[in-house]
Ligand code: BES
């Protein structure tokens with residue numbers, strides 16, 4: 001979808017459909033709509049259906065001009081109760097509105113800036129949210145369908161209508177929203193596409209395409225080299241698969257801030273998790289193609305960095321491999337030598353995420369990062385604890401956890417902290433090695449974090465996100481569609497935008 005500004009007086013507005021946002025339980029239409037009705041669209045005031053429109057969240061009503069005015073239709077998109085307002089609501093409402101436009105096979109939809117008047121948030125924030133909702137809400141993955149494909153070309157254009165030249169922040173908002181959306185869509189496509197297509201080599205290819213398009217540096221480490229370098233945990237997980245693994249390192253150096261310590265983002269890239277020798281049950285096993293959603297979110301972030309030419313040194317580390325059973329697969333009881341030097345006893349080959357991540361975290365040290373962020377579909381236990389709409393956040397600085405949690409709340413990616421207290425460490429002590437990769441079922445999401453914590457030096461701020469629940473939505477919920485969510489992409493970019501608030505170097 002193309003996004004276009006049109007600057008003219010409301011009397012000259014012309015569009016196949018005009019979108020307005022309407023809160024619930026308010027007797028009067030909102031400011032912008034009210035003004036437009038009174039000055040330019042008397043017909044709408046006379047439409048009895050307008051009185052019936054309730055403004056429930058994601059409700060959309062279409063009103064038709066009985067005459068032949070320049071705006072044949074108005075779409076009112078519900079925002080829900082005004083007391084519950086959050087910018088996220090605009091994302092949901094815009095997504096619903098644009099989907100309606102597609103259903104009606106409209107070529108263009110227009111969104112007047114006055115639609116945001118009177119809302120309790122800044123115009124730039126509102127516009128960014130709405131454009132993000134519009135673009136991500138229309139997204140569908142049908143690359144593999146050969147019949148019954150819904151046309152994706154509607155609407156082709158989203159016009160942003162303004163009466164005068166908008167202030168710079170508002171001008172920039174749709175550009176940023178589009179950039180973030182393309183990162184989210186990339187992450188979603190990679191996650192939903194099947195594991196026979198999205199192999200570690202495919203992810204390396206995606207990283208290469210990004211590197212070529214935007215000038216990032218790329219290093220892809222193969223199995224032999226990883227083993228020689230001492231990444232015994234990553235190599236152990238990879239050795240059971242016939243599909244070659246790829247330990248991908250993508251680096252975005254920015255000239256102006258090149259001297260600053262980088263942000264290092266680590267994403268779990270298990271392109272398919274069978275559980276290995278500790279084989280998973282067959283039920284819903286197909287869903288384990290999503291076990292690379294962390295890596296996909298990191299690639300999504302790099303798409304955003306490239307599109308926005310963001311000035312900040314960022315390194316992405318993606319340990320990518322399948323986790324398969326087989327004659328060469330690693331086994332429960334094996335002891336692995338990790339890059340950090342610690343030895344790890346394998347209790348379950350299904351706790352493979354922490355094994356590939358621990359070598360990636362150790363590898364991250366060489367960049368002297370200002371912050372290491374890892375993102376992983378790590379534990380089913382995180383879904384038990386927090387559900388499908390909230391990710392677990394853990395880290396080695398409590399205040400940092402809180403600040404990042406707040407950023408997540410602001411942009412609609414919910415995070416909730418789990419403690420990494422020392423008392424949990426006892427349960428991963430091993431009889432034969434330094435630590436083991438699994439304890440019992442107790443506090444399993446926390447234990448994942450406690451394990452990873454062993455591989456990050458205290459002096460480096462580190463955050464771990466468990467997105468086992470949020471990477472995939474079983475049904476349409478909130479601003480997330482059914483299927484892969486692209487969770488993390490927006491959060492990461494937002495952290496870069498608000499870097500100063502994080503109190504890091
Ligand atoms: N990839 C899974 C976690 C997962 C579960 C992701 C559901 C997405 C949805 C992970 O590698 C795993 O298998 N975890 C085990 C726990 C581990 C401690 C053995 C699990 O969730 O049971």
Ligand code: ZN
Nearest residue numbers: 273350351352
């Ligand atoms: Zn597993």
Ligand code: ZN
Nearest residue numbers: 270273291353
């Ligand atoms: Zn896994």
